[in-house]
Amino acid sequence: MIVDVIDLAVLGLLDDSPLHGYEIRRRLRAQLGLVANVSFGSLYPALARLERAGDVEVIDDDALVAPLPSTGSLSGERAASRSKRLVGGRARRSRKVYALTEQGRATFATLLAEPSTSDDSRTFGLRWSFARHLAPNARLALLERRRAQLVQHLDDAGPAPELDVYAKSVVEHAAHGLASDIAWLDELIAAERAQLSEDTDRPAGTPAPESAPA
Amino acid sequence: MIVDVIDLAVLGLLDDSPLHGYEIRRRLRAQLGLVANVSFGSLYPALARLERAGDVEVIDDDALVAPLPSTGSLSGERAASRSKRLVGGRARRSRKVYALTEQGRATFATLLAEPSTSDDSRTFGLRWSFARHLAPNARLALLERRRAQLVQHLDDAGPAPELDVYAKSVVEHAAHGLASDIAWLDELIAAERAQLSEDTDRPAGTPAPESAPA
DNA sequence: GTCATCATGTAAGCCGTTACATGATTGC
DNA sequence: GCAATCATGTAACGGCTTACATGATGAC
Numbered sequence: 478m479i480v481d482v483i484d485l486a487v488l489g490l491l492d493d494s495p496l497h498g499y500e501i502r503r504r505l506r507a508q509l510g511l512v513a514n515v516s517f518g519s520l521y522p523a524l525a526r527l528e529r530a531g532d533v534e535v536i537d538d539d540a541l542v543a544p545l546p547s548t549g550s551l552s553g554e555r556a557a558s559r560s561k562r563l564v565g566g567r568a569r570r571s572r573k574v575y576a577l578t579e580q581g582r583a584t585f586a587t588l589l590a591e592p593s594t595s596d597d598s599r600t601f602g603l604r605w606s607f608a609r610h611l612a613p614n615a616r617l618a619l620l621e622r623r624r625a626q627l628v629q630h631l632d633d634a635g636p637a638p639e640l641d642v643y644a645k646s647v648v649e650h651a652a653h654g655l656a657s658d659i660a661w662l663d664e665l666i667a668a669e670r671a672q673l674s675e676d677t678d679r680p681a682g683t684p685a686p687e688s689a690p691a
Numbered sequence: 692m693i694v695d696v697i698d699l700a701v702l703g704l705l706d707d708s709p710l711h712g713y714e715i716r717r718r719l720r721a722q723l724g725l726v727a728n729v730s731f732g733s734l735y736p737a738l739a740r741l742e743r744a745g746d747v748e749v750i751d752d753d754a755l756v757a758p759l760p761s762t763g764s765l766s767g768e769r770a771a772s773r774s775k776r777l778v779g780g781r782a783r784r785s786r787k788v789y790a791l792t793e794q795g796r797a798t799f800a801t802l803l804a805e806p807s808t809s810d811d812s813r814t815f816g817l818r819w820s821f822a823r824h825l826a827p828n829a830r831l832a833l834l835e836r837r838r839a840q841l842v843q844h845l846d847d848a849g850p851a852p853e854l855d856v857y858a859k860s861v862v863e864h865a866a867h868g869l870a871s872d873i874a875w876l877d878e879l880i881a882a883e884r885a886q887l888s889e890d891t892d893r894p895a896g897t898p899a900p901e902s903a904p905a
Numbered sequence: 906g907t908c909a910t911c912a913t914g915t916a917a918g919c920c921g922t923t924a925c926a927t928g929a930t931t932g933c
Numbered sequence: 934g935c936a937a938t939c940a941t942g943t944a945a946c947g948g949c950t951t952a953c954a955t956g957a958t959g960a961c
Contacts, residue, residue: 511865651725
């Protein structure tokens with residue numbers, strides 16, 4: 478099972494609340510624009526694929542504005558709810574609102590924790606964005622895996638051979654960026670460790686502090 | 692004419708000395724591993740394409756060992772380790788050594804200066820690596836274009852909405868990275884400006900200082 | 906009545922990777 | 934003889950973007 482960045486992003490957002498495609502994209506741009514970005518051309522097919530896989534399902538549009546009435550099966554009404562429908566007196570174009578299924582929740586958890594997959598910064602950034610869904614020890618593991626990858630990456634480069642000022646400045650800046658990423662991870666690791674030992678010291682039921690220091 | 696990162700890399704390396712594909716890749720990994728990387732699967736087709744386009748040409752393998760302008764870096768060790776090679780020219784396995792044509796030199800200059808194209812960090816890193824091939828004012832223009840792009844990018848993000856600690860840390864770190872890139876560019880710009888005015892003040896022929904302060 | 910925005914979707918195409926196929930040379 | 938490295942190439946495939954097609958709705 479190969480991690481699709483897009484799957485992670487979609488499942489992660491839907492884990493908070495049901496959303497339609499357009500809104501998913503809007504949120505990704507607004508919230509994580511610097512980290513993740515997707516075009517409709519990949520988002521909609523991804524949603525369709527996730528639906529086929531049973532990780533998400535289309536729910537009634539009304540779910541967004543009002544809680545679902547306790548009618549058992551939506552499937553018959555789904556077609557009716559597509560196309561024009563009155564919501565609070567305003568007509569709305571058809572939107573397909575997606576929600577996570579139980580299976581989808583499991584898939585998300587798996588993808589998020591998956592230790593085996595791609596090491597690029599986008600995937601890590603996305604994972605860490607959803608880190609609140611991870612158990613404390615899984616968070617630490619994620620950070621340490623990433624750290625090891627970056628250190629490895631830095632080692633692979635080795636000492637640069639003779640380069641002119643310009644090329645050297647690029648290489649050095651890249652190395653500096655990597656070092657800065659590692660330092661960041663070190664901070665996060667320290668913060669996680671601190672919180673972990675706090676949680677261990679404090680008996681269950683005691684209110685937790687607001688989290689790591691800014 | 693769309694800038695292919697790979698074209699820029701290949702032409703740039705060949706501008707120093709003729710090389711064969713395997714060596715081009717080795718150098719890219721060794722010198723710019725943190726910045727650029729190419730697989731054989733894209734490199735060889737790219738070389739073929741550049742040859743068809745008339746930007747590079749295959750030269751005689753002997754040119755690498757025989758005295759030729761600007762082949763210095765390879766000759767020593769390589770000539771020794773290849774001692775088996777017969778001067779007659781048919782003992783060694785085929786290596787296709789590519790050299791820039793006049794047209795290729797022009798193409799390289801164009802690609803390097805091209806103001807219109809992609810704004811990703813890899814392209815910029817590659818361009819700046821070859822910045823010694825640019826005129827001082829073109830160097831400044833390149834830096835300033837890149838700076839404007841990054842500032843724009845930072846503005847696009849806008850103030851982040853409510854995010855939990857984890858997502859926030861990712862976004863902030865990304866923003867920090869961007870800011871750090873901008874600061875780096877500012878240093879480079881300052882250094883270029885300083886050198887530019889020095890060159891202007893000093894009459895031609897006066898030796899130039901070693902460049903910007905570290 | 907038409908323009909901007911919301912909303913969904915498909916198709917073409919680029920760019921690059923991995924995997925495969927092939928073969929020479931060197932060292933053990 | 935065999936493995937590792939050097940060396941070149943092809944083919945399949947994947948992911949993502951752009952451009953296109955469609956349509957509703959609200960504002961002016």
